[in-house]
Amino acid sequence: MANTKIKNEALRSSILEAASNLFIEKGLAGTKIQDIAGALGITRTNVYYYYKNKEDILEKLTLDVTNLAKEVTTAAIGAKDQDPPAMLRSLVIMYSSFVLKQPILFRVSERNEQNLKAKDRSKVTRARRSVLDNFRAVIERGVVSGHFRGIDPGVTAFSIIGICNWSAWWFRPGGKYKAQEVAEQIADLVAHAVEQPDRQLRARNNGREIVKRIRGELEYLENLIPERPGR
Amino acid sequence: MANTKIKNEALRSSILEAASNLFIEKGLAGTKIQDIAGALGITRTNVYYYYKNKEDILEKLTLDVTNLAKEVTTAAIGAKDQDPPAMLRSLVIMYSSFVLKQPILFRVSERNEQNLKAKDRSKVTRARRSVLDNFRAVIERGVVSGHFRGIDPGVTAFSIIGICNWSAWWFRPGGKYKAQEVAEQIADLVAHAVEQPDRQLRARNNGREIVKRIRGELEYLENLIPERPGR
Numbered sequence: 001m002a003n004t005k006i007k008n009e010a011l012r013s014s015i016l017e018a019a020s021n022l023f024i025e026k027g028l029a030g031t032k033i034q035d036i037a038g039a040l041g042i043t044r045t046n047v048y049y050y051y052k053n054k055e056d057i058l059e060k061l062t063l064d065v066t067n068l069a070k071e072v073t074t075a076a077i078g079a080k081d082q083d084p085p086a087m088l089r090s091l092v093i094m095y096s097s098f099v100l101k102q103p104i105l106f107r108v109s110e111r112n113e114q115n116l117k118a119k120d121r122s123k124v125t126r127a128r129r130s131v132l133d134n135f136r137a138v139i140e141r142g143v144v145s146g147h148f149r150g151i152d153p154g155v156t157a158f159s160i161i162g163i164c165n166w167s168a169w170w171f172r173p174g175g176k177y178k179a180q181e182v183a184e185q186i187a188d189l190v191a192h193a194v195e196q197p198d199r200q201l202r203a204r205n206n207g208r209e210i211v212k213r214i215r216g217e218l219e220y221l222e223n224l225i226p227e228r229p230g231r
Numbered sequence: 232m233a234n235t236k237i238k239n240e241a242l243r244s245s246i247l248e249a250a251s252n253l254f255i256e257k258g259l260a261g262t263k264i265q266d267i268a269g270a271l272g273i274t275r276t277n278v279y280y281y282y283k284n285k286e287d288i289l290e291k292l293t294l295d296v297t298n299l300a301k302e303v304t305t306a307a308i309g310a311k312d313q314d315p316p317a318m319l320r321s322l323v324i325m326y327s328s329f330v331l332k333q334p335i336l337f338r339v340s341e342r343n344e345q346n347l348k349a350k351d352r353s354k355v356t357r358a359r360r361s362v363l364d365n366f367r368a369v370i371e372r373g374v375v376s377g378h379f380r381g382i383d384p385g386v387t388a389f390s391i392i393g394i395c396n397w398s399a400w401w402f403r404p405g406g407k408y409k410a411q412e413v414a415e416q417i418a419d420l421v422a423h424a425v426e427q428p429d430r431q432l433r434a435r436n437n438g439r440e441i442v443k444r445i446r447g448e449l450e451y452l453e454n455l456i457p458e459r460p461g462r
Contacts, residue, residue, distance in 0.1 A: 027345040114258040166393025193424035
């Protein structure tokens with residue numbers, strides 16, 4: 001019983017994956033249920049056991065992907081003990097990994113919106129809005145706390161989401177970098193894009209910090225002076 | 232004669248724009264030539280004077296947009312007297328402005344690739360590859376010159392293109408910011424993402440620079456001392 005359930009789940013997600021590949025290659029209009037069955041070596045009846053038609057597949061797939069994106073990003077900003085830079089890093093790593101681990105599914109969910117029914121479209125729009133709100137909230141917090149520069153939270157949130165989402169269109173599993181490595185590189189670019197570039201400058205108003213820095217600099221200068229000066 | 236030519240060009244581009252809006256809203260399969268004509272208040276015959284069918288419209292539109300993207304980015308990196316940060320800034324401003332000024336046309340050109348003939352698909356792929364190569368070349372130069380951090384030119388180029396391209400999906404003309412303002416904000420984020428964060432640190436080995444900085448810091452400290460100290 002449990003085994004059958006696992007097998008059913010595996011077949012269900014194989015169907016979603018095969019359908020995604022075909023939707024990308026041939027478009028929704030150009031894909032037949034027979035093509036999906038053929039790609040998996042199963043019968044059309046097997047496919048119809050799980051899904052009413054290809055529109056049903058697209059609908060389930062898009063709702064699944066967007067809801068998961070919402071859950072992943074909401075979980076990432078849940079840690080209470082993180083400062084904004086640490087929280088933004090978790091958010092970028094988790095969201096970009098989510099996209100990079102299923103680029104084809106993600107592309108289909110993003111590119112076939114016009115084929116969804118109005119009710120599903122608005123569900124998808126709400127889930128995407130939550131993803132945006134999660135990014136925006138962390139950025140706002142970082143600007144207020146002074147960890148981030150005086151950037152616009154909306155434009156910055158869209159830009160970061162743009163980097164992550166676009167990776168679904170260029171990342172090739174088995175290429176130069178693993179998904180995890182790309183996620184790390186993206187998080188590094190994002191951190192530099194938003195954080196105050198020079199924490200020393202932020203500490204500038206603190207006289208003790210400045211004296212400490214001057215001591216370090218004098219020591220460094222001392223070492224620059226030749227052993228036997230010219231005079 | 233000249234007037235007729237201008238009028239024809241204007242109508243031709245109105246057709247592309249109306250068609251783009253409909254492709255986004257209803258998909259290629261759901262759009263009829265009659266819908267395009269209706270949106271402009273002209274007859275179907277008027278549309279057929281310029282385009283054979285809706286696939287022809289999609290083809291011209293996609294080839295136009297991708298070739299222009301290639302030309303814009305190639306022009307941006309043509310200035311011989313710019314260092315890598317200035318060149319990357321020009322590139323980002325010009326490319327993101329290109330996307331932000333025609334977001335709907337851009338979205339259609341990006342989202343209907345599977346509806347293109349194989350020959351056109353490969354032309355489009357080549358033009359997009361040139362855009363990528365232009366970004367990558369500038370980033371490589373900046374890493375070698377030491378202006379940029381030790382980032383991967385490929386992942387970084389895709390990330391920057393991702394920010395610019397994604398703006399076509401969220402930017403609304405007439406909203407909080409003008410296209411030009413968003414382009415500036417994107418260029419600012421990109422500059423911070425890639426440039427060495429602390430030029431002062433890079434200049435640290437220069438004794439004269441350090442002395443100059445200490446002078447500035449002492450002056451600042453002097454101003455911190457209260458007019459009437461406690462002793």
